[in-house]
Amino acid sequence: MDRLLLERLNAARRERRAAVLVTQIEGGAQRLVELDQVNADPLGEEIDAALRSGKSGMVEREGASYFLTVQVPPVRLVVIGAVHISQALAPMAKMVGFDMVIVDPRTAFATPERFPDVPVLAEWPEVALPPMKIDRYTAICCFTHDPKIDDPALEQALRAQCFYIGALGSRKTHGKRLERLTAKGFGAEDMARIRAPIGLDIGAVTPPEIATSVLGEIILALRKKPLRVEKPA
Amino acid sequence: MFAGDDDILGQAEAWAKSGKGVALATVIETWGSAPRPVGSHLAIDEDGHFLGSVSGGCVEGDVVTEALDCISDGKPRVLEFGVADETAWRAGLSCGGRIRVYVERVG
Structure with a gap:
């Protein structure tokens, strides 16, 4: 060579x-x-x-x-929200081999004690995400329900062509989210890439069950869909 | 410490940059219960130092020997090994697999 x-x-x-x-x-x-x-x-x-x-x-x-x-780069999983679902997801993501990191500016949530398995950044997504250089081998899950925290992460994920973008929230919550993103200039095709309600429909109820449905959905996106997004016309 | 591709290919580059003769061995095909997956690397320098693995330790000695020849003559080669039952290194592993290893000089 x-x-x-x-x-x-x-x-x-x-x-x-x-x-x-x-x-x-x-x-x-x-x-x-x-x-x-x-x-x-x-x-x-x-x-x-x-x-x-x-x-x-x-x-x-x-x-x-x-x-x-x-x-190919190892899969990174960026989770916005140091919440109960994230606590269940962290050990599972580690087992699957994903490189998971949690971002949540709310210091009461974002503590290492709550997340022994993965790094936790007590920062706003606007601050935490750019240095990470999120890319098409990155999955992003937004779990906070708070537009101030979730929306900036979603915007960055859409621009970075992340292979999986999921956001927690009911259809109604998601409808409002789409209105906000439209106002920011995102088109229908962009927004169709956000999985919401998040997770495979397995009837998940508890946080570990929801984490399971989300992890399954990420694996599906990784294995079934080409990671290469653009094809020259 | 477990050496990932970062370490192995990075070490190969570092050796080459320091002026050493370097060869890279890569598992290109496996049959049966081969110990290391296709794509696994072993980097070897001219002094016989190596990093990584192409089997569980069974054939590394032979690969290093061939790699040193490869560093001398510059000709890439394909080696084939049957993994003998008696060299099974881990309880429960049914051996008898075969592997092909591509060895090339870095330069």
Whole structure:
């Protein structure tokens, strides 16, 4: 492997950019394919499928064998609201392998004692989210019900193309939320990406049950939907 | 300490930058109950230091030897290993799997 190629692969991982290293087994020719180059690549379809599954593997094309080294950033789960559901979700998210962080400016809620499993930031989302550089490998759940806290997070999540955006609240609450987001300039297509009422419909009642339904919905979005959002027209 | 890809590929880059000969081994195919998944890496430097794994420790010795040859001649190669039953390293693991490992020089 060319050293510069290795440096680019490592840089992509550090910067949370998905990338696929294509190695032709016979002869060892290699190239690094990043998201914006997938469609133009001769192995575009195979690379796209590999990026969706997140798994490295061999592919055959016209008698030649290639190995695809797939590098996707680990899933991050940003939870807005250090509430009861978040307490149930934290150990579950950890078990699934998601990198979870909780953001809540209300210092009475956002204490490490309440959340032994995950980091808690007692900050407003406007302050906490930008340094995190949320991206398409990030899921966001808004659990506070408080527009002052949830809305700024939702706006940032929509702009960052997060693969999962969920917001707690009844249909009525969500209706009002959509009105506020419309006033902020978001379109119907953007807002259709917000899952509300949040969670798979499994009849969840208790906080751990709701956390389960939310986690299931995130996994569904991760595994069933392409993480690559835009396709050039 | 468990070495993730960050450490392994980062170490390979660091070795190469320090002027050392480096090879990278990658599991490219597995059959049966292979110990490490496809995509697992082992980085090797010219002195035989290594980080990561391509099996549970069964074939690393052979891979390192081949990697040192690869560092010398620069030719990528594909190695194939059957994981013998007697080298099963963990109770309950039904071995007998096979793995293919791609070894290449970094340079």
